[in-house]
Amino acid sequence: MCGIVALFSKQEPISETSLQQAIARLYHRGPDGRKYWIAPHLRVGLGHTRLSIIDLETGIQPIANEDETLHIVVNGEFYDFERIQQDLIRSGHRLKTHSDSEIALHLYEEFGTQCLHYLRGEFAFVLWDERNELLFAARDRFGIKPLYYATIGDTLYLASEVKALFAAGVPAQWDAESFFQANNALLEHDRTLFQNIYQVPPGYFLLASRNHMQLIRYWDFNYPRIGEQLPQYTEGEYIEKLRYTLNEAIQLRLRADVPIGCYLSGGLDSSTLLGMAATHTAEPIHAFTISFVQEEYDEAAIARETAALTGAKLQIIQVQQSDLADHFADSVWHGETLLNNAASAAKYLMSKAVRDAGYKVVLTGEGADEIFGGYAHLRRDMLLYNAQGQDKEVLQHLLSELEHNNAIASGLLLPDGNNMSLASVRQVLNFTPTWIQTFANNGLKFRALYSSEFTSRFAARDACRVFLNQFDVQGQLAEREPVHQALYFWSKSIFPNRLLRMLGDGVEMAHSVEGRLPFLDHHLVELASKMPVSLKIRGMTEKYVLREAARPFLNNTVYQRQKHPFLAPPCTLKPNERLYQLLQDTLRSSVMTSLPFFDQAAVIALLDKLPEMDKSIRTAVDFVLMEILSACILQERFCLTMPHYP
Numbered sequence: 295m296c297g298i299v300a301l302f303s304k305q306e307p308i309s310e311t312s313l314q315q316a317i318a319r320l321y322h323r324g325p326d327g328r329k330y331w332i333a334p335h336l337r338v339g340l341g342h343t344r345l346s347i348i349d350l351e352t353g354i355q356p357i358a359n360e361d362e363t364l365h366i367v368v369n370g371e372f373y374d375f376e377r378i379q380q381d382l383i384r385s386g387h388r389l390k391t392h393s394d395s396e397i398a399l400h401l402y403e404e405f406g407t408q409c410l411h412y413l414r415g416e417f418a419f420v421l422w423d424e425r426n427e428l429l430f431a432a433r434d435r436f437g438i439k440p441l442y443y444a445t446i447g448d449t450l451y452l453a454s455e456v457k458a459l460f461a462a463g464v465p466a467q468w469d470a471e472s473f474f475q476a477n478n479a480l481l482e483h484d485r486t487l488f489q490n491i492y493q494v495p496p497g498y499f500l501l502a503s504r505n506h507m508q509l510i511r512y513w514d515f516n517y518p519r520i521g522e523q524l525p526q527y528t529e530g531e532y533i534e535k536l537r538y539t540l541n542e543a544i545q546l547r548l549r550a551d552v553p554i555g556c557y558l559s560g561g562l563d564s565s566t567l568l569g570m571a572a573t574h575t576a577e578p579i580h581a582f583t584i585s586f587v588q589e590e591y592d593e594a595a596i597a598r599e600t601a602a603l604t605g606a607k608l609q610i611i612q613v614q615q616s617d618l619a620d621h622f623a624d625s626v627w628h629g630e631t632l633l634n635n636a637a638s639a640a641k642y643l644m645s646k647a648v649r650d651a652g653y654k655v656v657l658t659g660e661g662a663d664e665i666f667g668g669y670a671h672l673r674r675d676m677l678l679y680n681a682q683g684q685d686k687e688v689l690q691h692l693l694s695e696l697e698h699n700n701a702i703a704s705g706l707l708l709p710d711g712n713n714m715s716l717a718s719v720r721q722v723l724n725f726t727p728t729w730i731q732t733f734a735n736n737g738l739k740f741r742a743l744y745s746s747e748f749t750s751r752f753a754a755r756d757a758c759r760v761f762l763n764q765f766d767v768q769g770q771l772a773e774r775e776p777v778h779q780a781l782y783f784w785s786k787s788i789f790p791n792r793l794l795r796m797l798g799d800g801v802e803m804a805h806s807v808e809g810r811l812p813f814l815d816h817h818l819v820e821l822a823s824k825m826p827v828s829l830k831i832r833g834m835t836e837k838y839v840l841r842e843a844a845r846p847f848l849n850n851t852v853y854q855r856q857k858h859p860f861l862a863p864p865c866t867l868k869p870n871e872r873l874y875q876l877l878q879d880t881l882r883s884s885v886m887t888s889l890p891f892f893d894q895a896a897v898i899a900l901l902d903k904l905p906e907m908d909k910s911i912r913t914a915v916d917f918v919l920m921e922i923l924s925a926c927i928l929q930e931r932f933c934l935t936m937p938h939y940p
Contacts, residue, residue: 297342299453382397483791563659583611661814667837670836
């Protein structure tokens with residue numbers, strides 16, 4: 295993985311200084327090299343900071359084709375690239391490097407933007423086509439790798455991180471509409487928290503010429519319609535197909551010219567990856583696990599069992615509340631978004647431990663919950679909306695059991711308190727996904743804390759309607775299973791905007807660590823998308839088909855265990871610890887006063903009530919307060935202003 299920057303001006307020469315400043319701000323993404331190229335006509339510049347993983351000697355970027363009419367910078371990995379390299383050579387292409395990145399350049403020569411359908415991996419890239427005076431930028435299918443852009447005056451700016459755009463001269467301003475949407479966890483898939491700064495959505499590419507710019511979708515989840523004729527496989531055949539496809543995805547991601555480690559929790563996903571990867575390596579894999587002091591959040595004991603089963607070398611990173619306090623602000627700065635829990639700071643420390651141990655690459659289990667229905671809110675949807683023939687008393691018992699077993703996720707993955715009316719969601723979908731209900735409830739908590747000015751501006755806004763308006767509901771969602779619809783929305787919003795950014799790329803690349811995600815191999819995702827929902831959630835068992843496919847590689851503890859969300863212990867439950875003090879001090883400070891969204895007196899009143907609240911309420915309120923804390927940090931670190939509105 296690396297950092298990329300591009301500037302494209304319609305008329306005037308680009309600023310070389312701006313290009314250099316943006317590249318320098320991405321040093322943490324690529325400390326092994328830095329280079330840029332500016333076209334002879336001075337209207338285009340590409341920059342790259344390199345993290346050397348494949349082709350350590352010759353893979354320097356930007357890379358040009360044979361006659362230097364095409365130039366490219368790439369952030370990410372393309373898998374199965376050796377086979378494509380040989381195909382390109384047979385077609386007459388002369389490759390300058392042995393790196394995987396170069397294949398995108400020559401595939402574009404052959405197929406234009408259709409080259410994306412030949413690429414397998416996690417990536418973002420920008421390519422300049424001199425002959426056609428065309429800039430082509432693309433992001434992988436799931437949004438694993440970020441790609442942001444802004445148009446200021448005559449110039450289009452693109453970069454791997456928002457902070458690089460700020461360094462290039464893009465104004466650092468809040469986007470009030472996006473902030474309101476984000477408080478409801480319903481940020482549109484092309485928006486950011488920042489004014490005039492957008493992201494290329496997952497599965498899209500951007501084309502820009504002197505007179506035109508457009509975004510085009512090239513991939514999407516295509517869940518089957520209810521009753522649609524599909525290949526008739528038995529349950530056993532689905533399990534075998536999944537095991538084979540996942541095994542191949544893991545094998546491809548074990549290819550590197552540097553050692554590869556593995557993140558390990560006590561859960562099914564990472565345990566499966568480690569168990570299967572261990573069958574392909576001669577040496578023990580180095581696994582890394584976070585350990586929290588608070589028992590219900592700690593998974594170290596289960597990770598030890600898995601490490602013993604697989605023969606892995608296990609390194610446990612002990613994380614205290616004081617450690618989270620010390621590194622929370624840095625994790626926010628690198629993630630560039632709102633955080634509702636300090637788990638991002640824990641992952642930040644984990645990535646630091648990986649780098650300190652001499653590793654640049656890790657396998658990580660993100661994505662399995664999104665394709666196999668791993669979250670508690672999806673099990674609730676299954677109970678509520680696939681309840682035909684179920685006894686009402688049994689159904690209520692199962693719902694109560696689900697809430698009891700997921701108490702630590704109340705207010706985050708399951709709704710708590712009064713439910714906000716979501717008539718606009720039911721009107722469009724004929725049901726309300728649990729996760730949307732949950733975050734809408736949290737939105738009510740935020741509304742009680744807004745300033746009068748912010749409240750008056752958005753009092754009538756329906757965040758859910760704004761969110762749903764961006765989707766082709768009739769084409770992509772109508773007549774699909776409710777669980778699949780809920781997964782679709784989650785995978786277009788929370789997953790790329792928060793989870794992949796704040797628990798993945800942001801905190802991993804903070805320490806120049808590349809995360810590889812076998813569960814998000816698009817061949818695997820397309821297989822899982824066509825599976826019946828009953829194979830994903832069966833009764834109270836989530837990820838059923840994955841659990842069965844992985845059974846030979848798991849111990850009984852992991853095989854029988856329900857999903858446990860990766861969360862740091864809420865700071866509001868530890869009033870004598872430093873993270874709680876950081877929360878209290880910041881939200882009572884002048885930084886909070888300068889944040890243009892909240893009534894500080896109302897926030898302080900809520901802080902004063904914390905000691906009187908019971909544990910469950912404090913746990914739910916913690917998610918809201920941590921978002922406000924992270925907003926304060928963004929305000930301070932990026933010196934954000936609010937644009938003037940008429």
